[in-house]
Amino acid sequence: MDSNRGIGMQMMDRKREQEDIESEQNLWLEDISNVDDFRSSQDDLIPSTSASSIADSEESCSSQVFNSQSSISHQRKIKKLTKRKISKHRRLGQYKSLNTLEERKRLRKITASRLRKAKCTANTVERFRYWKEKIDREFDPVLEETKMRVEKLRQENEALRAAKEQVYGRFESLERDARQLRMLAEARQATVMQSLLSLIHRQIEQFEDEDETYVYIPDEEISFKSAKWFCITIHSLFDLTIADLLNVYKERRLGEKLDGPKLRKRLGKSLEQLKRHDPSVEVADKPTQTLFVGNSSVMCGVSLEELEEIFTVYDGNCQFIVYPNKRTYSFVQFSSVEQSQKACDELNGYISPVLKTSHLPFVIAYIDNLPQESTAPEFRPKDLEIIDDFVNEETEQAILDVIYSNPKAQSMKHRAVVHYGHAFDYGSNAAFKPTDPIPDLFDKLIDRFIQEGYIKERPDQITANIYKPGDGIPSHYDTHSAFENEIISLSLCSDVVMDFKDGANSATIAPVLLKGRSLCIIKGESRYRWKHGIVNRNNDVDPRSNRVVARKLRVSLTFRKIRTQPCQCSYKEFCDWDREGEMCIPSTANAALKLEQTYVADVYENIAAHFNETRHSNWRAVQNFINSLPRYSVLYDVGCGNGKYLAPKDDLIKIGCDMCMGLCKIAAGKNTNVVRADALHLPFHSAADAVICIAVLHHMSSFERRQTVIQEILRVLKPGGRACLTVWSMDQSDSEYSNMRKNKEESNELCELTREAKRLRIHDGKQFTQQDLFVPWVSDEKETHLRYYHIFRDGELEELLGGIDGCQLESITREQGNYVVIFKKI
Amino acid sequence: MTPFQTMRLLTHNFLSSGFLKNAPTGYPLKLNAIKIETKEADFDEKFIKNMIPKINYECLKSTALGIDSNVHLPDALPEDWESNEAFLKEVHRVLMCVEIVEGELQCPDTGRIFPIRDGIPNMLVQEEEKMDEQPE
Numbered sequence: 026m027d028s029n030r031g032i033g034m035q036m037m038d039r040k041r042e043q044e045d046i047e048s049e050q051n052l053w054l055e056d057i058s059n060v061d062d063f064r065s066s067q068d069d070l071i072p073s074t075s076a077s078s079i080a081d082s083e084e085s086c087s088s089q090v091f092n093s094q095s096s097i098s099h100q101r102k103i104k105k106l107t108k109r110k111i112s113k114h115r116r117l118g119q120y121k122s123l124n125t126l127e128e129r130k131r132l133r134k135i136t137a138s139r140l141r142k143a144k145c146t147a148n149t150v151e152r153f154r155y156w157k158e159k160i161d162r163e164f165d166p167v168l169e170e171t172k173m174r175v176e177k178l179r180q181e182n183e184a185l186r187a188a189k190e191q192v193y194g195r196f197e198s199l200e201r202d203a204r205q206l207r208m209l210a211e212a213r214q215a216t217v218m219q220s221l222l223s224l225i226h227r228q229i230e231q232f233e234d235e236d237e238t239y240v241y242i243p244d245e246e247i248s249f250k251s252a253k254w255f256c257i258t259i260h261s262l263f264d265l266t267i268a269d270l271l272n273v274y275k276e277r278r279l280g281e282k283l284d285g286p287k288l289r290k291r292l293g294k295s296l297e298q299l300k301r302h303d304p305s306v307e308v309a310d311k312p313t314q315t316l317f318v319g320n321s322s323v324m325c326g327v328s329l330e331e332l333e334e335i336f337t338v339y340d341g342n343c344q345f346i347v348y349p350n351k352r353t354y355s356f357v358q359f360s361s362v363e364q365s366q367k368a369c370d371e372l373n374g375y376i377s378p379v380l381k382t383s384h385l386p387f388v389i390a391y392i393d394n395l396p397q398e399s400t401a402p403e404f405r406p407k408d409l410e411i412i413d414d415f416v417n418e419e420t421e422q423a424i425l426d427v428i429y430s431n432p433k434a435q436s437m438k439h440r441a442v443v444h445y446g447h448a449f450d451y452g453s454n455a456a457f458k459p460t461d462p463i464p465d466l467f468d469k470l471i472d473r474f475i476q477e478g479y480i481k482e483r484p485d486q487i488t489a490n491i492y493k494p495g496d497g498i499p500s501h502y503d504t505h506s507a508f509e510n511e512i513i514s515l516s517l518c519s520d521v522v523m524d525f526k527d528g529a530n531s532a533t534i535a536p537v538l539l540k541g542r543s544l545c546i547i548k549g550e551s552r553y554r555w556k557h558g559i560v561n562r563n564n565d566v567d568p569r570s571n572r573v574v575a576r577k578l579r580v581s582l583t584f585r586k587i588r589t590q591p592c593q594c595s596y597k598e599f600c601d602w603d604r605e606g607e608m609c610i611p612s613t614a615n616a617a618l619k620l621e622q623t624y625v626a627d628v629y630e631n632i633a634a635h636f637n638e639t640r641h642s643n644w645r646a647v648q649n650f651i652n653s654l655p656r657y658s659v660l661y662d663v664g665c666g667n668g669k670y671l672a673p674k675d676d677l678i679k680i681g682c683d684m685c686m687g688l689c690k691i692a693a694g695k696n697t698n699v700v701r702a703d704a705l706h707l708p709f710h711s712a713a714d715a716v717i718c719i720a721v722l723h724h725m726s727s728f729e730r731r732q733t734v735i736q737e738i739l740r741v742l743k744p745g746g747r748a749c750l751t752v753w754s755m756d757q758s759d760s761e762y763s764n765m766r767k768n769k770e771e772s773n774e775l776c777e778l779t780r781e782a783k784r785l786r787i788h789d790g791k792q793f794t795q796q797d798l799f800v801p802w803v804s805d806e807k808e809t810h811l812r813y814y815h816i817f818r819d820g821e822l823e824e825l826l827g828g829i830d831g832c833q834l835e836s837i838t839r840e841q842g843n844y845v846v847i848f849k850k851i
Numbered sequence: 852m853t854p855f856q857t858m859r860l861l862t863h864n865f866l867s868s869g870f871l872k873n874a875p876t877g878y879p880l881k882l883n884a885i886k887i888e889t890k891e892a893d894f895d896e897k898f899i900k901n902m903i904p905k906i907n908y909e910c911l912k913s914t915a916l917g918i919d920s921n922v923h924l925p926d927a928l929p930e931d932w933e934s935n936e937a938f939l940k941e942v943h944r945v946l947m948c949v950e951i952v953e954g955e956l957q958c959p960d961t962g963r964i965f966p967i968r969d970g971i972p973n974m975l976v977q978e979e980e981k982m983d984e985q986p987e
Contacts, residue, residue, distance in 0.1 A: 614978075698862040705981075712907075
């Protein structure tokens with residue numbers, strides 16, 4: 026533009042110059058005519074004078090206008106020439122008697138006019154030459170320059186156009202990138218959220234309160250309504266990290282003692298928590314026997330052993346009331362006020378060097394009373410019955426005498442055992458061989474069980490276990506097909522806490538106090554579905570009073586009836602009998618269909634709403650696949666679930682299908698196109714540019730059915746169309762799922778990772794132990810649903826796809842315990 | 852109530868009962884609409900323009916006419932379809948705004964009926980109705 030304007034300006038300048046030249050020329054012509062006038066007025070002067078005056082005036086004129094050397098010399102020439110002509114005429118006059126004035130006048134006139142003409146011509150020529158030169162001199166470089174500038178501008182313009190195109194291209198790609206990133210970020214955020222939730226969930230699961238749950242962060246307490254974990258933000262994660270850092274910092278303060286306002290502030294905070302959780306506790310204004318001790322629970326990293334070590338210094342018999350995973354504080358009850366006063370004085374604000382993980386000061390206050398025992402019914406597995414004080418102390422002693430009279434009971438190794446009736450075989454966890462007869466005293470007990478209606482069948486196998494303090498028994502089921510439904514356990518001597526664990530979710534634990542001389546009847550769900558065991562430790566915490574109880578020697582008598590027919594319990598997934606193949610990995614098409622109907626289709630219909638609430642984040646690889654599709658591609662989502670991939674508006678023509686009506690409706694509620702259909706017979710026209718099939722294939726229970734799904738996907742694709750499919754992988758090492766299951770027990774059955782496994786099992790551990798299993802889904806109503814999964818081995822997808830015509834494998838990647846495979850129809 | 856999307860003719864355009872035994876094409880499915888709703892949807896000219904080459908126009912036109920006599924779609928795709936705004940708007944209306952809430956789809960080859968309830972076509976069939984062999 027600038028240079029254009031420059032050119033315009035120059036053109037203007039040039040035009041103006043031209044005008045100037047013209048005006049100058051006019052001026053010059055005027056001058057010439059002036060000269061003529063002047064000359065005519067001097068008619069009578071001699072030609073030389075006249076000529077010289079003309080020349081003079083001419084010269085002055087020219088010098089006035091041009092001051093040009095060349096034109097002056099030219100004029101001089103003409104002057105000379107004219108003089109010569111005049112002298113020639115004079116000479117002629119002398120010779121040819123040109124004496125008449127008339128003749129001289131005429132001659133002078135002609136000469137003058139000729140001279141004038143010649144001068145005029147010369148001047149004009151000079152003028153033009155001058156202007157030509159001037160133009161050549163001045164215009165050519167300008168022209169040249171202008172040409173160059175135009176050329177340069179043209180080039181610049183072209184470069185700009187290219188740059189513009191590049192920028193547009195870049196912009197578009199950036200826009201696309203941004204879209205991808207945004208989706209990725211959302212997915213990441215959801216993943217972070219999920220991992221955070223699972224992290225917190227892991228902790229919360231253990232110390233869930235009736236309506237509120239607290240995650241303890243040193244100095245602070247963040248409360249989450251248990252139903253609203255979603256409000257936990259990244260911010261909380263920061264808080265946790267900062268709390269960690271603070272703890273490191275506090276490490277240096279072991280042995281320090283806080284006092285003054287700092288301590289008062291901390292105590293105030295702790296007492297606020299006390300008031301919130303246990304409003305029945307009154308804080309005393311003068312020393313009492315019972316202390317409230319803040320920052321002293323397992324949640325703060327303080328173990329019971331540490332607590333004992335610190336407080337028994339003041340009173341060897343002091344009692345502890347603890348809330349391992351529910352509160353940040355504990356109570357310590359002393360035998361006398363003096364002892365509690367001493368402990369309070371010395372420990373309030375003190376960060377004891379005994380503490381191994383916690384670096385928080387104890388904050389202590391006197392209290393008038395302990396919290397009331399919970400009146401809410403204990404959380405117990407269904408069908409479990411406990412009868413306290415079933416036998417009196419006299420009978421207890423008599424039973425112990427019978428047991429101790431057996432030489433086997435004298436063996437003081439880990440868990441001494443005596444069997445009566447039939448010997449329990451620890452290899453098969455069953456009993457076949459008759460052994461010592463059942464003593465009369467035990468028979469009388471059995472009579473009472475039957476009379477009082479606790480059992481129907483008469484037990485024929487009794488096991489007495491002698492536990493030293495600290496001994497326990499691993500979590501186990503009593504083999505379904507070895508013994509009948511009811512199993513009775515009579516506890517003697519010491520109290521003990523038995524943990525019942527849900528077989529479909531070993532993180533669900535019900536601690537049950539078995540008091541000395543109490544009867545425990547394990548039957549129904551508590552027998553068939555729940556495992557039971559006793560942790561190896563020296564103390565138990567009474568689940569009702571939270572009082573720490575030291576274990577003593579304990580003896581238990583277990584009464585069982587040997588089963589002679591296969592187990593017919595309704596907990597068939599948990600049962601060791603496979604129901605004549607029903608609980609086996611399907612080997613026929615019909616069995617596969619039936620299995621999927623019960624353990625996939627029906628389950629999804631039941632859990633659809635809850636499933637929807639938990640499915641938000643997208644797999645990165647799947648999102649990348651979707652983003653890689655050209656705009657306006659036709660995409661079918663086979664097994665669209667809650668429609669999480671269908672819902673975003675992304676310039677694709679998307680249609681989903683799912684077998685579950687509940688999920689179809691949920692997806693349709695997100696403004697998506699859905700059809701109810703089976704992945705094994707897709708209801709689509711072969712017009713898809715792409716297909717996604719996310720977490721569907723692993724619900725197919727036979728190789729043929731898995732193959733059919735792939736063939737169906739290929740059938741509905743256009744030639745060249747691509748598909749992205751995900752399945753669960755045996756290797757869960759990188760997954761959030763395994764993180765979520767960290768607190769589950771390690772599976773102790775060492776199932777071989779072989780394809781030879783015949784029986785479907787319930788997955789309950791960190792790693793998958795076999796390929797075909799049931800994975801529990803715990804609904805928000807705490808109901809457990811078992812879903813069938815076929816977990817893929819490394820290389821299995823290659824095998825599956827390799828056997829199908831027209832299928833070209835593009836890539837297989839692993840993401841969070843899943844295989845993501847992309848293939849193409851050729 | 853949340854906006855619940857029922858079956859659009861767009862979905863119908865991609866459905867086929869070709870998985871059935873004795874159904875060589877299964878396309879297009881005959882649509883018998885019992886309850887139709889017309890909803891508002893933003894007209895995205897670019898999207899519609901790009902969608903037209905992806906759909907089966909003949910199927911769309913005949914199905915639309917079958918359920919609504921007020922449909923103004925020419926027999927064949929007009930030559931100026933890309934610039935014909937009235938045409939594009941009509942395609943948009945038919946594809947995106949007309950929704951089938953209740954009705955049925957029928958296989959053109961076998962006559963098998965697939966019900967549409969709550970706007971969701973149910974394409975599930977019994978095992979024995981399916982193709983015996985997958986095309987190799």
